[in-house]
Amino acid sequence: MTKKDLFLELAKPNNYKSRWVNVSEFVWKYKDLQLWNWWSWCRWSSSLAQEFIVEFDKSLTTWNKIDRIRLNWENEYHKLSQNIREDIKKELSKKRCIILWTHRSCDHKTEVDHKDWRKNDLSVMNPKTQKIENFQPLSKPANDAKRQFCIECKNTWLRYDAKKLWYTTSVVEWDLKYNEKLWCKWCFWFDPIAFRQKLKLTWN
Numbered sequence: 001m002t003k004k005d006l007f008l009e010l011a012k013p014n015n016y017k018s019r020w021v022n023v024s025e026f027v028w029k030y031k032d033l034q035l036w037n038w039w040s041w042c043r044w045s046s047s048l049a050q051e052f053i054v055e056f057d058k059s060l061t062t063w064n065k066i067d068r069i070r071l072n073w074e075n076e077y078h079k080l081s082q083n084i085r086e087d088i089k090k091e092l093s094k095k096r097c098i099i100l101w102t103h104r105s106c107d108h109k110t111e112v113d114h115k116d117w118r119k120n121d122l123s124v125m126n127p128k129t130q131k132i133e134n135f136q137p138l139s140k141p142a143n144d145a146k147r148q149f150c151i152e153c154k155n156t157w158l159r160y161d162a163k164k165l166w167y168t169t170s171v172v173e174w175d176l177k178y179n180e181k182l183w184c185k186w187c188f189w190f191d192p193i194a195f196r197q198k199l200k201l202t203w204n
Helices: 003-011 028-033 048-051 084-092 140-156 191-204
Strands: 054-055 068-075 110-114 135-139
Touching: 003 028, 003 048, 003 068, 048 054, 084 110, 084 135, 110 140, 135 140
Parallel strands: none
Antiparallel strands: 054 068, 110 135
16 A cells, blocks of 8 residues: 555545544554655645645644644645646747747747746636736747746745846845745746836836
8 A cells, every 4th residue: 555545544534534643643554654754645746635635733742743634625736737728829829939039930939838837826727717818928948947947946935036137126026035925926937028017117
């Protein structure tokens, strides 16, 4: 049995919800669930967290360690996809890259990019509710660069500093620390056109 299977057997979820399972129950048959090695079996990237919303409680003991775990509903992201609706792809792929201004007739074809690289907005992950303003045309080199900087942001929780591109400000709203309420908005790579427009307004 996988660790996911072991936890599901122990927690016995019903309609995607389970009881609180205390870590003290991770003994004997369930000893493999003990939270060593960064508790990889239940963290956000695990197959368990991809299917369920996994909640942790650290309030029972000191040292900020996990005391108990429960499943609290289905993870809606599990049902969604990164697919972009065909009419949106068709329209944006005709346009020039908004950073390099290259066209699809050049060496690098235009790619259709999710503005929100972390894909936090569920409506954007559902082709039925997608809007064209959720996406932007980027050349492959520009899209590859964005991907690299977004990965760095995810690893460090520091947003891209636009001063590296010789802009006069790092971000046009909030600061360089990633904000889970703001998401990626107002970072240069989220929407370079909106970034420039906002920056222009601050100059006037």
